[in-house]
Each structure stands twice: as structure tokens, then as C-alpha cells.
Amino acid sequence: MVKLSDVNSKLLKAHYAVRGKIVIRAQEMEEQGKKIIYCNIGNPQALRQKPLTFVRQILSLLEYPALMDQPGADKIFPADVIRRARMILEKNPAGTGAYTQSAGIPFIRKAIAGFIEGRDGIPADHNRILLTEGASKGVHTVFTLLTNKDNDGYMIPIPQYPLYSAAIELYGARRINYFLDEGNHWGLDGAELERSIEEAVKNGIDPVAIAVINPGNPTGAVLSRKNIGMVIRFAKKHGLAILADEVYQDNVYAEGLEFHSFAKVMHELGEKEVTLFSFHSVSKGFLGECGHRGGYMEIRNMPDDVYAEVIKLLSIGLCANVDGQLVTYLMAAPPQPGDESYELYAKEKGAILGDLKEKAGILGKGLNEIEGMSVDVPEGAMYAFVKFDLPHPKGVDPEAMTPAERHKYETARDSKYCLRLLEGTGICVVPGSGFGQRPGTLHFRTTFLPPKEDILELVGKMKKFHVSYVAKLLEA
Numbered sequence: 001m002v003k004l005s006d007v008n009s010k011l012l013k014a015h016y017a018v019r020g021k022i023v024i025r026a027q028e029m030e031e032q033g034k035k036i037i038y039c040n041i042g043n044p045q046a047l048r049q050k051p052l053t054f055v056r057q058i059l060s061l062l063e064y065p066a067l068m069d070q071p072g073a074d075k076i077f078p079a080d081v082i083r084r085a086r087m088i089l090e091k092n093p094a095g096t097g098a099y100t101q102s103a104g105i106p107f108i109r110k111a112i113a114g115f116i117e118g119r120d121g122i123p124a125d126h127n128r129i130l131l132t133e134g135a136s137k138g139v140h141t142v143f144t145l146l147t148n149k150d151n152d153g154y155m156i157p158i159p160q161y162p163l164y165s166a167a168i169e170l171y172g173a174r175r176i177n178y179f180l181d182e183g184n185h186w187g188l189d190g191a192e193l194e195r196s197i198e199e200a201v202k203n204g205i206d207p208v209a210i211a212v213i214n215p216g217n218p219t220g221a222v223l224s225r226k227n228i229g230m231v232i233r234f235a236k237k238h239g240l241a242i243l244a245d246e247v248y249q250d251n252v253y254a255e256g257l258e259f260h261s262f263a264k265v266m267h268e269l270g271e272k273e274v275t276l277f278s279f280h281s282v283s284k285g286f287l288g289e290c291g292h293r294g295g296y297m298e299i300r301n302m303p304d305d306v307y308a309e310v311i312k313l314l315s316i317g318l319c320a321n322v323d324g325q326l327v328t329y330l331m332a333a334p335p336q337p338g339d340e341s342y343e344l345y346a347k348e349k350g351a352i353l354g355d356l357k358e359k360a361g362i363l364g365k366g367l368n369e370i371e372g373m374s375v376d377v378p379e380g381a382m383y384a385f386v387k388f389d390l391p392h393p394k395g396v397d398p399e400a401m402t403p404a405e406r407h408k409y410e411t412a413r414d415s416k417y418c419l420r421l422l423e424g425t426g427i428c429v430v431p432g433s434g435f436g437q438r439p440g441t442l443h444f445r446t447t448f449l450p451p452k453e454d455i456l457e458l459v460g461k462m463k464k465f466h467v468s469y470v471a472k473l474l475e476a
């Protein structure tokens with residue numbers, strides 16, 4: 001029998017906080033009949049967000065095309081849905097049960113190039129667009145492609161989405177932390193990037209790429225065009241590739257802010273040397289189709305011989321699942337004004353995004369009113385990264401600890417806080433240490449995806465819990 005000692009040590013070292021111990025405990029409690037408010041993961045449809053009608057109607061016809069010829073089909077499906085399904089079947093006659101090209105179905109890649117051109121007003125090449133099973137698969141592809149030596153390093157934001165820290169461990173690469181500035185709406189600072197790369201190089205690391213998440217997870221921050229330009233210049237100066245994680249591009253709520261893609265800013269800067277990998281997904285935005293595992297990766301500034309290796313790598317996994325490719329197509333080519341489905345589609349989309357914006361405000365405002373807690377009202381994405389203060393037990397002085405001791409102490413504190421919160425209130429959030437945080441600070445990450453009533457309940461329960469938790473620590 002395979003023993004734990006036989007398991008790949010790189011896998012043993014990897015952590016993925018958003019599905020860790022606290023979630024397992026939440027599931028146990030739920031089985032015992034306790035109500036759990038799951039705020040640990042950005043999984044919209046698990047939290048009662050409805051799928052868009054247009055997407056599901058087309059998928060049903062494509063999974064069972066005979067439906068289109070049934071009497072009465074025209075009463076169930078709008079005419080543009082039937083037209084679109086027929087068009088897709090013509091372009092992909094093998095249907096959903098057949099492997100596709102490794103890069104994905106060609107007409108879908110062309111539609112995505114059109115989507116990027118429409119979004120950014122820049123040219124896009126469908127021969128540099130690859131369909132992936134969610135953004136996660138795209139990120140893994142890049143790590144396989146670029147990790148070559150034991151000292152290859154990836155710059156990742158702190159706090160970060162743990163896909164990046166876990167991939168670094170899995171692929172045997174080195175991690176280069178750059179801290180986002182909590183005091184400045186989690187902004188990205190050029191001096192901090194220089195500090196972190198300088199320290200890494202001093203430690204013998206060879207930096208190969210920088211990952212940027214925009215809008216941010218877990219921070220909810222939206223990067224300015226200027227910030228993005230700064231990262232591109234930084235990458236050029238240090239010979240880095242860029243991984244631009246743009247899965248939350250439709251989730252921008254703050255007035256006056258807008259999403260800028262790395263591809264657009266790079267094009268405007270006339271940058272032709274820095275290799276860019278941009279990721280997008282059907283999991284987030286307003287589709288929330290996490291379970292369909294669809295998405296794409298667009299590559300810029302990559303020679304043909306390297307691109308051929310990317311294709312070879314994808315071909316080793318054959319292709320992305322076809323339903324995921326189809327949902328990605330529908331994300332890139334939604335119904336247009338004049339189409340029979342357009343009105344309902346626009347209404348459903350508007351309701352989902354409007355609701356998220358409202359809930360971001362309720363959560364941010366409510367938590368800020370709790371003494372000892374502070375959070376930036378999320379500008380985008382689906383999360384708030386909430387700072388909280390706890391008194392230290394008598395005789396404990398974190399300043400006197402080594403960095404490793406302090407890290408252990410603080411990780412234990414935010415984890416215990418989140419576990420007690422779960423056990424006391426049924427609210428399931430993720431400890432900040434799973435995403436990384438500056439020494440001396442404690443956080444948790446919560447989504448604002450649950451229904452509005454649950455968010456209001458969460459804020460009320462959180463307040464009571466925090467006050468009593470702090471009081472108990474003071475008594476101890």
C-alpha cells in the first residue's frame with residue numbers, strides 16, 4: 001500500500017487554505033444539522049446564485065441536440081438560442097462528447113479574440129489563445145512551462161490567492177513575496193517590488209515571473225492603469241514574464257473605477273518583449289459557472305517555437321472539457337440587442353452584479369463598525385480581507401520572537417479565531433495566514449456571495465462574537 005512517506009514531498013508541502021481544516025469542520029457541523037454560512041470560497045452557485053438562463057438553454061440543446069427538433073421546442077427555447085445552438089453544432093459537428101484540438105475549438109478561440117478586441121480596442125491573435133479548464137489549469141500550465149531550475153522564483157502578492165503559493169511548492173520553485181499596501185487600499189508599490197526582488201536575488205533566487213491578481217483576491221482592490229504600467233516596466237527591467245490573473249474583470253463595483261487589462265496597457269506602451277499570460281474564467285463575473293471548468297489563457301510576446309511547446313504541453317492532457325469551452329464561448333459572445341434572449345440576459349446579469357455591489361457595501365460598512373475590526377469596502381472581486389486586533393495573553397511579547405516563531409504564533413491565533421467563530425456562529429471564513437499577511441497583523445477573508453439576509457446576519461453575529469472573544473482573552 002502507498003504510504004505517506006512515498007508521497008511526493010512537494011505535494012506534502014503545498015497548502016490550499018480555502019478548502020482546509022475549517023471547511024472540513026463546517027461540513028461536519030452541517031451534517032449535524034447546524035446552519036452554516038459558507039463565506040470561505042468564491043463559489044457563487046453553491047450560495048444560491050442562479051445560472052444565466054441563456055447559458056443553460058444553449059448547453060441543454062448542445063448536450064441533447066434532438067431536443068431542437070421536438071414539437072414545442074420553439075415554445076421552450078427562444079429563437080436565437082436555437083439558432084445559436086445550430087450554428088455551434090455546424091462549427092463543431094462532433095458535439096460535446098469528442099476531444100477537440102488541444103488549444104480548444106478554433107471558432108471559440110476566434111470569438112475570444114473578438115471579445116478582447118471589443119473589450120480593449122486592441123488586436124488579438126486567436127493563435128495565442130488557449131482554452132483551459134478554469135484559470136487554475138492555465139496557471140499550472142505556465143508553472144510547468146517556466147519552472148526549470150530549483151532556484152527559479154515567482155513573485156506573488158501578499159496577501160494572495162493560494163493557488164500561487166501552492167503551485168510554487170508543487171513545481172519546486174521559490175517564492176518571492178511582495179506585500180500589498182493595506183494602508184493604501186491594498187495598492188501595489190514600485191519600491192516594494194524592487195525591495196522584494198533585491199532580497200530574493202541576494203538569497204540566490206533567479207526570478208522568472210511576477211503574478212498579479214486584478215481585481216484582487218483576497219483584497220478586493222482594483223489596479224489603476226498607472227499601477228499596471230509600472231508592473232510592466234518593472235517586469236521588463238528584470239526580465240520577468242507576467243501572469244495577469246483577471247478572473248474578476250467583470251466584478252468592479254466602486255464608482256469611478258474601471259478594469260484595465262494588462263494586454264491593453266502593454267499594447268498602449270508598445271511593449272514587445274515582456275511575455276504576458278492573461279487568465280480569464282467562467283467561474284466568476286456574473287456567470288459563476290465554477291463547476292463547468294471553463295476559461296482561457298491569452299499569451300502575448302512569445303516566439304513560435306516556445307508556443308509550440310505550450311501546445312505540446314496541452315496536448316499531453318488532450319484538451320479542456322467541451323462544455324467548459326462552450327460556456328467560455330458564451331461568455332465571449334453573449335446575446336446582442338435585438339436578439340430574443342437579450343433582455344432577459346441583461347436583466348439577470350444586472351441583477352447579479354447589482355446585488356454583489358450592494359452586498360460588498362453592507363459587509364464593508366457593517367464590519368467597519370465593529371470595534372477592533374477594519375476593512376476596505378471591496379472595490380471589486382468577491383471578497384473582503386478583514387483586519388482584526390486581539391490582545392496578547394499576559395507575558396507574551398511577539399516583538400521578542402524570531403520571525404518563524406512569530407509566524408507560527410500568529411497563524412495559530414487567526415486559525416483559532418476562525419474555528420471558534422465557526423463553532424460559535426456557523427460563519428465559515430478563512431484565516432488570513434492562508435493568504436499571507438504582514439507580521440503583526442491578523443485577518444480573515446470572507447466572501448460577500450451569500451444572500452443579503454445572510455450577510456446582514458453575518459455582520460450581527462460577527463459583532464457579538466468578536467466582542468465576547470476579545471473579552472475572554474482579556475480575562476485570561
Ligand SMILES: Cc1ncc(COP(=O)(O)O)c(C=O)c1O
Nearest residue numbers: 042134135136161217247281283
Ligand atoms: C484570483 C483567482 N484566480 C483563479 C481562480 C480559479 O478560478 P477557476 O475556477 O477559473 O480555476 C480563483 C478562484 O477563486 C481566483 O480567485
